[in-house]
Amino acid sequence: MHAMAPDPHTKELAPARQVLGACPHDCPDTCALVTTVRDGVALRVQGNSAHRPTGGVLCNKVSHYVERTYHAERLLHPMRRVGPKGSGRFETVSWDVALDDIARRLGAIAARDPQAILPYSYCGTMGLVQGESMAARFFHRLGASLLDRTICASAGAEALTQTLGGKVGMKVEFFAEAKLILVWGSNSIASNLHFWRLAQEAKRQGAKLVCIDPRRSETAEKCHEHVQLLPGTDAALALALMHELVVNDWLDHDYLAAHTLGWEALRERALRWNPERAAAVCGIPAQQIRDLARDYGTTKPAAIRLNYGMQRVRGGGNAVRAVACLPALTGAWRHRAGGMLLSNSGVFPADRAYLQRPDLLGARSPRTLNMVTIGDDLLRAASPAFGPAIEAVVVYNSNPVAVAPESGQVVRGFAREDLFTVVLEHFRTDTADYADYLLPATTQLEHWDVHGSYGHTDVVLNRPAIAPVGESRTNTQVFRDLAARMGFDDPCFREDDESLCRRAFGDQVDFGLLLQQGFATLPVPDAPFANGGFPTASGRCEFFSERLARQGLDGLPDHVPNYEAAGSSTRYPLAMISPPARNFLNSSFVNVQSLRDIEGEPLLEMHAGDAAARGLADAQVVRVFNDRGEYLCRLRISPRARPGVVNGLGIWWRKLGLAGTNVNQLTSQRLTDLGRAPVFYDCLVEVHPA
Numbered sequence: 001m002h003a004m005a006p007d008p009h010t011k012e013l014a015p016a017r018q019v020l021g022a023c024p025h026d027c028p029d030t031c032a033l034v035t036t037v038r039d040g041v042a043l044r045v046q047g048n049s050a051h052r053p054t055g056g057v058l059c060n061k062v063s064h065y066v067e068r069t070y071h072a073e074r075l076l077h078p079m080r081r082v083g084p085k086g087s088g089r090f091e092t093v094s095w096d097v098a099l100d101d102i103a104r105r106l107g108a109i110a111a112r113d114p115q116a117i118l119p120y121s122y123c124g125t126m127g128l129v130q131g132e133s134m135a136a137r138f139f140h141r142l143g144a145s146l147l148d149r150t151i152c153a154s155a156g157a158e159a160l161t162q163t164l165g166g167k168v169g170m171k172v173e174f175f176a177e178a179k180l181i182l183v184w185g186s187n188s189i190a191s192n193l194h195f196w197r198l199a200q201e202a203k204r205q206g207a208k209l210v211c212i213d214p215r216r217s218e219t220a221e222k223c224h225e226h227v228q229l230l231p232g233t234d235a236a237l238a239l240a241l242m243h244e245l246v247v248n249d250w251l252d253h254d255y256l257a258a259h260t261l262g263w264e265a266l267r268e269r270a271l272r273w274n275p276e277r278a279a280a281v282c283g284i285p286a287q288q289i290r291d292l293a294r295d296y297g298t299t300k301p302a303a304i305r306l307n308y309g310m311q312r313v314r315g316g317g318n319a320v321r322a323v324a325c326l327p328a329l330t331g332a333w334r335h336r337a338g339g340m341l342l343s344n345s346g347v348f349p350a351d352r353a354y355l356q357r358p359d360l361l362g363a364r365s366p367r368t369l370n371m372v373t374i375g376d377d378l379l380r381a382a383s384p385a386f387g388p389a390i391e392a393v394v395v396y397n398s399n400p401v402a403v404a405p406e407s408g409q410v411v412r413g414f415a416r417e418d419l420f421t422v423v424l425e426h427f428r429t430d431t432a433d434y435a436d437y438l439l440p441a442t443t444q445l446e447h448w449d450v451h452g453s454y455g456h457t458d459v460v461l462n463r464p465a466i467a468p469v470g471e472s473r474t475n476t477q478v479f480r481d482l483a484a485r486m487g488f489d490d491p492c493f494r495e496d497d498e499s500l501c502r503r504a505f506g507d508q509v510d511f512g513l514l515l516q517q518g519f520a521t522l523p524v525p526d527a528p529f530a531n532g533g534f535p536t537a538s539g540r541c542e543f544f545s546e547r548l549a550r551q552g553l554d555g556l557p558d559h560v561p562n563y564e565a566a567g568s569s570t571r572y573p574l575a576m577i578s579p580p581a582r583n584f585l586n587s588s589f590v591n592v593q594s595l596r597d598i599e600g601e602p603l604l605e606m607h608a609g610d611a612a613a614r615g616l617a618d619a620q621v622v623r624v625f626n627d628r629g630e631y632l633c634r635l636r637i638s639p640r641a642r643p644g645v646v647n648g649l650g651i652w653w654r655k656l657g658l659a660g661t662n663v664n665q666l667t668s669q670r671l672t673d674l675g676r677a678p679v680f681y682d683c684l685v686e687v688h689p690a
């Protein structure tokens with residue numbers, strides 16, 4: 001049976017209505033949506049033009065949301081595995097059969113040790129309700145292992161917290177008034193489109209745009225200047241910029257004295273990084289660093305749009321710390337169009353204690369497992385240090401077999417015949433293939449939710465536009481149903497989704513306004529640190545972090561070389577980064593044909609010189625490999641790649657790629673210096689003809 005597709009013949013039958021919503025995806029833009037519905041069928045999804053950050057425009061991906069929702073392969077019924085693990089062979093069962101058996105099996109494991117159960121989730125939806133509300137209540141009550149949700153942003157988040165005091169920064173709209181914008185570790189056209197529109201506005205008003213990225217991305221191409229440094233060398237560049245700010249006295253001495261901590265120590269460190277030293281580390285001309293420093297030191301207001309691309313390497317935390325110091329040196333924070341923005345998620349007053357109820361743990365304190373090392377952890381035996389072996393995994397809002405590093409290990413883990421795996425999904429993803437029970441989930445068009453953002457400062461509400469497709473159920477309902485079967489009788493397990501939305505921000509946000517216009521703007525100051533007031537312990541921008549020093553770490557930011565630095569291995573001479581393909585969102589949308597058609601096939605971009613040295617021709621299938629595995633894809637000889645660095649665009653579903661692997665076959669499970677995050681872009685490889 002197929003999902004019901006929109007039927008053009010119903011057009012005359014009923015008037016269309018419009019339902020206000022929020023884009024659920026892990027994207028800084030958190031667009032406000034308008035879904036047009038007729039006779040219970042969603043016809044199209046558009047941007048809400050009343051919402052300024054959205055400006056009535058959606059990216060190409062979410063413009064195809066209706067195609068994704070009514071996709072012929074949408075999961076419509078609960079299913080139980082019949083073939084061997086990973087074969088993707090299932091039979092349809094009723095919800096009662098599935099839920100009874102899941103509750104029984106989880107209950108039996110929990111009776112021995114609930115920590116043998118691991119929830120695995122990330123940001124398939126960023127919604128506070130379908131993300132971690134009822135699910136977290138359920139797992140807290142159960143006493144399951146806790147999950148350290150580190151796979152994306154925790155190195156940068158930790159760095160911001162140490163330096164600025166929290167995930168706060170410039171208001172995105174004021175980038176339009178900046179005179180210099182550094183787009184640093186961000187392919188904004190692909191992953192932060194609505195910021196890019198503001199940068200374009202600034203450009204029209206005469207601003208200079210500089211992109212700092214190892215890849216000549218779509219964004220780099222459209223900036224005035226491209227600093228094409230080697231991956232994992234951003235801290236060296238930032239320190240050399242500080243060096244130049246000091247020696248040329250492009251400093252705001254009053255701001256430094258009044259609002260920063262550790263300036264003398266940082267100054268001393270920066271003076272050890274002249275442009276020549278940094279140029280050698282970064283693989284760029286020293287003059288380019290001098291020119292960039294002059295621009296940054298002498299243009300006002302100067303704004304930095306830092307993004308997550310730079311923190312997916314060993315020294316990612318230090319890199320973000322170093323960059324986050326820069327605006328305090330020049331006093332750029334004084335102007336609302338100056339300073340920097342990595343994330344503004346810290347301004348949202350979400351009541352997580354209410355939504356997630358960690359108090360349901362009582363006196364228990366289960367272990368915490370890092371989602372980055374799921375591959376190794378699934379294969380670990382019980383031990384005093386680790387605790388019990390993992391016996392069950394419940395996956396929702398994530399596709400770990402495709403997105404987690406070192407996927408050879410992840411696959412071996414999920415292939416364990418003795419592992420009990422439940423997956424809540426829209427589609428039969430790479431991870432879903434390993435499920436014992438595969439449960440059909442609702443999409444954003446079918447459920448309530450409420451969203452903060454990490455790129456703007458508005459709360460956005462999502463109302464259901466259509467009834468659940470097939471027998472799909474919300475994540476919240478599945479955990480309510482399981483809680484009831486396990487005898488969890490706290491009233492919190494009966495709270496409905498609309499109530500969860502209403503309570504998510506307590507009385508900090510006017511829910512009536514959300515119902516009426518779909519979004520509500522938070523009252524945040526235009527220039528958050530114009531007069532200091534950083535939310536750190538000292539109230540200052542902390543160049544030197546006492547907290548880090550007390551942990552035995554470097555109190556100052558420094559360049560921390562990659563685990564697998566470019567040029568450090570003769571066997572694997574190429575550094576590989578794997579940023580997202582523009583028409584996918586992580587591994588979401590890879591199965592949407594119209595979008596996959598644009599991306600074509602999994603690609604490896606390589607510089608012509610590196611290709612010639614290996615006798616490789618454009619468009620041939622190549623074998624990319626290192627000690628962790630091999631990955632087949634098509635070679636694209638391209639000026640987007642710099643010498644010595646290849647770009648393996650992600651994140652394909654393994655089964656839709658060539659030979660059933662994707663780029664994460666090659667990435668490692670090592671962790672960053674701060675924040676316990678993955679090092680996807682710290683990876684050496686070699687490339688041969690397939």
Ligand SMILES: Nc1nc2c(c(=O)[nH]1)N[C@H]1C(S)=C(S)[C@@H](COP(=O)(O)OP(=O)(O)OC[C@H]3O[C@@H](n4cnc5c(=O)[nH]c(N)nc54)[C@H](O)[C@@H]3O)O[C@H]1N2
Pocket residue numbers: 026027028152184185186187188190191192212213214215217230231232233234307308309310311313577579580581582583584585586587681
């Ligand atoms: N179209 C699209 N949009 C997305 C996503 C997607 O998959 N597709 N993913 C979403 C998610 S989950 C996130 S976290 C964000 C990610 O988006 P961003 O925060 O922008 O991060 P990345 O895309 O990882 O990397 C951005 C850029 O950093 C570059 N880069 C790689 N290594 C380095 C380095 O060492 N230094 C510097 N300076 N740059 C480096 C990459 O080449 C890339 O062009 O985007 C979100 N938006």
Ligand SMILES: Nc1nc2c(c(=O)[nH]1)N[C@H]1C(S)=C(S)[C@@H](COP(=O)(O)OP(=O)(O)OC[C@H]3O[C@@H](n4cnc5c(=O)[nH]c(N)nc54)[C@H](O)[C@@H]3O)O[C@H]1N2
Pocket residue numbers: 024026121122123124125130151152153396397398399400402403404424425426427429441442443444475578579580585586587588650651663664667680
């Ligand atoms: N090599 C490499 N690997 C990477 C990255 C990279 O740049 N390079 N990026 C990393 C980053 S930044 C991130 S954030 C992670 C992303 O990793 P994930 O958060 O796992 O993101 P997705 O791959 O989009 O998978 C989300 C899944 O959730 C499902 N989903 C969406 N909404 C719902 C819902 O309401 N209910 C349920 N039950 N399911 C839902 C979708 O169908 C989708 O399959 O990947 C990381 N992996």
Ligand code: SF4
Pocket residue numbers: 023024025027028029030031058059060061062063193194585
């Ligand atoms: S993915 Fe980002 S740009 Fe696209 S609609 Fe969603 S929030 Fe907007």
Ligand SMILES: [Mo]
Pocket residue numbers: 026151152153
């Ligand atoms: Mo992410």
